[in-house]
Amino acid sequence: MRYSGFRVIKEALTGHKGWKPVWREPEPKAHYDIVVIGGGGHGLATAHYLSKVYGHRNVAVVEKGWIGGGNVGRNTTIVRSNYMLDGNEPFYEFSMKLWEGLEQDLNYNAMMSQRGIINLFHTDGQRDAYTRRGNAMILNGADAELLDADQVRKEHPYLNFDDARFPIKGGLVQRRAGTARHDAVAWGFARSADLHGVDIIQNCEVTGLRIENGKCLGVETTKGFIGANKVGCAVAGSSSRVMGMAGMRLPIESHVLQAFVSEGLKPVLPSVITFGAGHFYVSQSDKGGLVFGGDIDGYNTYAQRGNLPVVEDVCEGGIALMPMIGRARLLRMWGGVMDMSMDGSPIIDRTPVEGLYFNGGWCYGGFKATPASGHCFAHLLAKDEPHPVATAYRLDRFQTGRMIDEKGVGNQPNLH
Amino acid sequence: MTQTNRLDGGQIDRNTSLSFRFDGRNLTAHSGDTLASALLANDVRLIGRSFKYHRPRGLLTAGSEEPNGMVELRTGARKEPNTRATTIEMFDGLEAYSQNRWPSLKFDALAVNDMFSNFLSAGFYYKTFMWPAAFWEKLYEPIIRRAAGLGSLSMEADPDEYDKGFRHCDLLIIGAGPAGLMAALTAGRAGADVILADEDFALGGRLNSETFTVGDHSASDWATQAVAELSSMPNVCLMPRTTVIGAFDHGIYGAVERTGDHLATLPEGKPRQILWRIYTQKALLCAGATERPIAFENNDRPGIMMASALRTYANRFAVTASQRVAIFTNNDDGHRTAADLHAKGVRIAAVVDVREDAPSSYDYEVLKGAQVTNTKGRHGLSFVEVSLPDGSTRTLDCGALGVSGGWNPNVHLTCHQRGRPVWNEALAAFVPGGELPVGMSVAGAANGIMSTYGALQSGAEGAAKALDLTDALPDLPEAEDAPIAQTPFWYVQGCKRAWVDQQNDVTVKDVKLSYQEGFRSVEHLKRYTTLGMATDQGKTSNITGLAIMAEVAGKSIPEVGTTIFRPPYTPVPIATFAGRMKGQEFHPTRLTPSHFWAKERGAVFVEVGNWLRAQWFPQPGETHWRESVDREVRQTRASVGVCDCTTLGKIDVQGTDAAEFLNRIYANGFAKLAVGKTRYGLMLREDGMVMDDGTAARLAEDHFVVTTTTANAVSVYRHMEFVRQCLCPDMDVQLISTTEGWAQYAVAGPNARKLLQKIVDPEFDISNEAFPFMACGNVTVCGGLRARLFRISFSGELAYEIAVPSRYGDALMRRLMAEGEEFDVVPYGTEALGVMRVEKGHAAGSELNGTTTALNLGLGKMVSKKKDSIGSILSEREALVEPDGLRLVGIKPLEAENKITAGGHLMNADGPVDAAHDQGYVTSAVYSPILNSNIGLGLVKNGSERLGEKMRLVSPLTNLTVEVELVSAHFVDPEGERLRA
Amino acid sequence: MIINHPLLGPRDASEFTYLGDASLIDRPDWQDENAAEAYYEYGYLRDNPAGEHQELWYHEAGDRSWLVVTRNTLTHEISKVEMARDVARARGRSK
DSSP states (O other): OOOOHHHHHHHHHTTTTTOOOSSOOOOOOSEEEEEEEOOSHHHHHHHHHHHHTSOOOSEEEEOSSSTTOSGGGSSOOEEOOOOOSTTTHHHHHHHHHHHHTHHHHHTSOOOOBOOOEEEEEOSHHHHHHHHHHHHHHHHTTOOOEEEEHHHHHHHOTTSOOSSOSSOOOEEEEETTOEEOOHHHHHHHHHHHHHHTTOEEEOSOOEEEEEEETTEEEEEEETTEEEEEEEEEEOOTTSHHHHHHTTTOOBSEEEEEEEEEEEEEBSSOOOSEEEOSSSSOEEEEOTTSEEEEEEEEEEEEOOSSOOOHHHHHHHHHHHHHHOGGGTTSEEEEEEEEEEEEESSSOOEEEEOSSBTEEEEEOOTTOHHHHHHHHHHHHHHHHHHSSOOGGGTTOOTTHHHHTOOOOSSOOOSOGGGO | OOOTTBOSOOSSEEEEEEEEEETTEEEEEEETOBHHHHHHHTTOOOOEEOSSSOOEEOOOOSSTTOSSOEEEESOGGGOEEEEEGGGOBOOTTEEEEOOSOSBOSSSBGGGHHHHTGGGGOTTGGGSSOOSSTTHIIIIIHHHHHHHSOOBOOOOSOOOOOEEEEEEEEEEEEEOOSHHHHHHHHHHHHTTOOEEEEOSSSSTTGGGGTOOSEETTEEHHHHHHHHHHHHHTOTTEEEETTEEEEEEEGGGEEEEEEOSSTTSSSOOTTOOSEEEEEEEEEEEEEOOOEEEOOOBOBTTTSTTEEEHHHHHHHHHTTOBOSOSEEEEEESBHHHHHHHHHHHHTTOEEEEEEESOTTOOOOSSSOEEETOEEEEEEOSSSOOEEEEEOTTSOEEEEEOSEEEEEOOEEEOOGGGGTTSOOOEEETTTTEEESOSOOOTTEEEOGGGGTOOSHHHHHHHHHHHHHHHTTOOSOOOOOOOBOOOOOOBOOOOBOTTOSSBEEETTTTEEHHHHHHHHHTTOOSHHHHHHHHOTTOSTTTTTTTHHHHHHHHHHHHTOOHHHHOOOOOOSOSSOEEHHHHHTTOOGGGSSOOEEOTTHHHHHHTTOEEEEETTEEEEEEOOOTTOOSHHHHHHHHHHHHHHTOEEEEOTTSEEEEEESTTHHHHHHHHBSSOOTTOOTTBEEEEEEEOTTSSEEEEEEEEEEETTEEEEEEOSTTHHHHHHHHHHIIIIIOTTSOOEEEEOTTTEEEEEEESTTHHHHHHTTBOTTSOOSTTTSOTTBEEEEEETTTEEEEEEOOOSSSSSEEEEEEEGGGHHHHHHHHHHHHGGGTOEEOOHHHHHHHHHHHTOOOTTTOSSSOOTTTTTOGGGSOSSSOOTTTTGGGOGGGSOTTSEEEEEEEESSTTSOOOTTOEEEESSSOOSGGGOOEEEEEEEEETTTTEEEEEEEEETGGGOTTOEEEEEEGGGTEEEEEEEEOSOOSOTTOTTTTO | OEEEETTTEEEEGGGSEEEEEGGGGOOOOTTSTTHHHHHHHHHHOBOOOSSEEEEEEEOTTTTOOEEEEEEETTTOOEEEEEEHHHHHHHTTOOO
């Protein structure tokens, strides 16, 4: 069923009786060409691009709970391509371009809103690093602007310019960045994949990988064995657990990132804003809530919840940067489990097991990557070779020394 | 006429008359009122507008679960949007405004949305607004955003103070209703340290809202007596106006005490709110229960309220929402409201009970087996339509309708660590279950025990069990102990627009559409329809939504599932979490020993981490910072300059294995360093990247002083402790950070020795022969003050660093300046320091950026392969030793006056300018007054083999393209003659 | 969270800095013929268990002890806290 303004009007006038389920609820077949483990944003995007771009329709997505219930359903919805390193920037810019055409591609309004992002800086060293980054963005075909303090003040007069412990010296802006309605992204990909013939199987937990003679033959699930020529794993947050079924140890730790939303407010923030002297980033949703976050809690965990010290740390950053939000109320806090990788960058690669492919290590940046991650993983699954913009995301890069370390903090995941 | 709806009795102070304003109208109230009760007293039913359809809305409840009655409280910078009228304690002069309406509450232009509600069904926006693509940001979204949102911020900094505190107890009791009070009495009498917290300003919970008796007293009097007894116990801490917002790990509870919200103005120094972290082994949740509504056609009009709320307003606040009230219920509790209101003289239009076997009354009509099918009244309820079991209909004139669909235990805090509540068939509600937070137990209505006696009993038992009390339980007073009598009933069949979530405008139809479209799991329902996502977090709506979904799915409610409640229990101002960490107090400010002296000299300061350092020292007549910095550099290189370098990390390393230990943590060797000598040390992370650099001075066979960069002082020390304790536990070595212990100054320039000879006591020979480059030692200065002297140089000049105990730092700086006068000594700041280090080609923070190896920095030979040192193995990985990897070089513009930019990228002299042809980047850029040229350092592919090559420096971000030449990074004195002089 | 420091008793976790898996104690022999591989695994690969996890915490705002904390990554329950130095010795580390 194609969505359109006309259709909405027609249904409205006829009691909304014609709307069909957005996806089917199929039982798994015995065998698929490709089984994608994980019905989150990345898994569903993979299925969409496999079926729509790479022509693979005999595909299943298996999800242990309900689709979109992982990090795509619990993030701060920011989309940007403001990376510095060659291994990353082409990939994220590719993703940005997919975002820009996503609604038309999916026929689903994911409310991608190019409101822009500003990364504030407070020292000369930060300015130099952002200059390097902004230049890298432009050299890779993305957009970037450097604002000085006066220009920042003009665009964001409510920031703390008069009583700041760490005065704002300027900011790096990407106008094409923004936010998207995170749940709708998952639903839009699911709907499209389903329309293209993909079986999305919810409440179907993978309990094992059937591997014989070094080849993956399919997945054992709570709904029985499902055979597959190829199995792609896209379960960031739980990657170590699933790949552990194949006997693999990953360069990944699981950590919790908390996020917060305030009560609904009339529009106050024009763009996404990140603080450079504390752990705080924020945007305002279409509903009016301030959606904000900061640092990960910092200890290994699989629990989708964090603790008070980080809540306080984030709010301290918020009040230091924009004291006018003091009387806005924090409505809800939640936590998502992150695949924190050893260099802060993701992995999209084959594994030593034939027929088993891995997509993970997204740290807290997986949402913006969703379309490109799906596209590139689909490319890898379909063609057995990496997509040109994702060649750096190799599993063996730590062995060869080709880390992609934007922050320069090395092999300690909780610092990325 | 004022307070027309005021009744007799209640727990308000009629002797105190308070005036307040709502939307500019002057009204009066009494002490003990909430804004909600005061508005009702003044016959104000219309209070706000709903989120999506901008429907007129009034109060639904009398508590913190309120979804509708929200206002903007106070004015100016203290404006507080989305404040629940039901929780605002009245004070004299209170000002409140309705919100989410334009131009006025009664005539809201966006109420037009309501006429188009058919088009605005759940999730409609996912299906449209896609064409043309660019219109989303330009047209659709701005309209949606302006229509959405609720209240507005003042856009001014919050002027109030907030605080944080810590409390500890044996038992935290959350909620001071009958269960909580009885638990506190039990635990308090047994001598335990008890904290009793309740969100209300009056302790007692439902006891303050009911007319029945407890023992020989009225319920509220019993509560007052219990509170009086608890107040007299030194081991009991009563915390009214305190909401326990979350249960965190290991028995840590977050609580917010509203210390100032009930005051017209805060006394000087008093915080508005306090965030408490309460540490306890045991917690007893006595949070009570929340009455739930029934959904029916047009059930959202002002005047339609929870039956228990009507009772609270009547009994506690002596207010009725209307002089003529009807009740719609599926349980006996709804009848209590009718009886209480009737007793207060309010006309009961009828009690509409869905049960055929509902109890009868002599005082008013009971319509059994009947349902409310519709309501009328534009800005407030005027009548309701009722269908009777025989198929006929009745119309009831009434200005208020009390609705009761049963009660939901307040299980929220039991879910905060992902425990899932379980379904209780008898209550038709979820009760605590699964894994509760460790140490938490639940009593009273929160645990599904709905009678007053049951609450008292379970409170006493809960406290005794939590604390392992062996004494007999206290005698319990006689109290109401009625069984639950209800027939689950969620919504009236056939209704078209019946609200489930009133604030977010989610109707029964929306829930059904969600199912129809495949959004069938609870989480999908919630996210697709926004049910339960409003500021009340679905306290009055979630269960109804689940019940409807269960019905259309043909499942039971527990099969459909339950959503997990997350902290905070009720919304908390962001400022409360920030406490005092705001403005200048956001982070501590560290001052160097020469700070006050530098301030006297008019220094300009810069933040370096938490430190404030002098950036430069402007002289009269200097109008641009460059003039000052150039002068400081020239004067230092010409004669002598002094710079405070106290902020560098200093770590004392002592023990017989000290040298071996440094051998392990530094890439280069230290075992053979002679006593009295200093060595530059390069520290790698285990992954082979450069972590930090600094010097290690050997003051004795078993004693070194290590310096670190300012930025890495903490992390290097932590790393050294890791190596010491976790990797070499048997080494005889001890570490202590002495960064704050010593004031340390660099004295640099050709006249540095002459100046220091006037300071260092004459018995210490610091001639070039006796104290050559890289010498170190303990000396005394200024006639006996112990000091440390290091002959090390960051500037490339003949230079020393001299350290004295911090408390003498100010005096030493003043002495250096005084004694240096004859040499024209100059103080220099971090800018001049940076210029001189670039001139000398020393790597610093911008080069040690965590992704550079020793090889990248031209220091590859320092990594010894003959010993075990951190990082040496992984620094050999193939990609890290590639010959065309990045190498540190100097960069000079072909035209000296051409500016170069740190962060600019380097491209070959010819060829494309894009990422694929990137050759490297500029790490540091300064103007050198010695070379009269802009200069820089950079990392360039195979750079060390490309010296002399011309390249293009591009910075499209700052619109800059400059032709540059790669040169040696050592611009000044490459042979090092000056520093050895 | 609260960490029951073996020397100082219960302390709030915010006094500590977290490093990671306590396998970081088991630094390989630099002279081993497979040192490159061993260091890669040591530096980069983690069990990352969902359940009991031995991990390193540093009492940065306290006595500067490194501790090995045994904590469940699903429930956050802490079952054991040891001095890292004792653990290191027990695992055969010396100088």
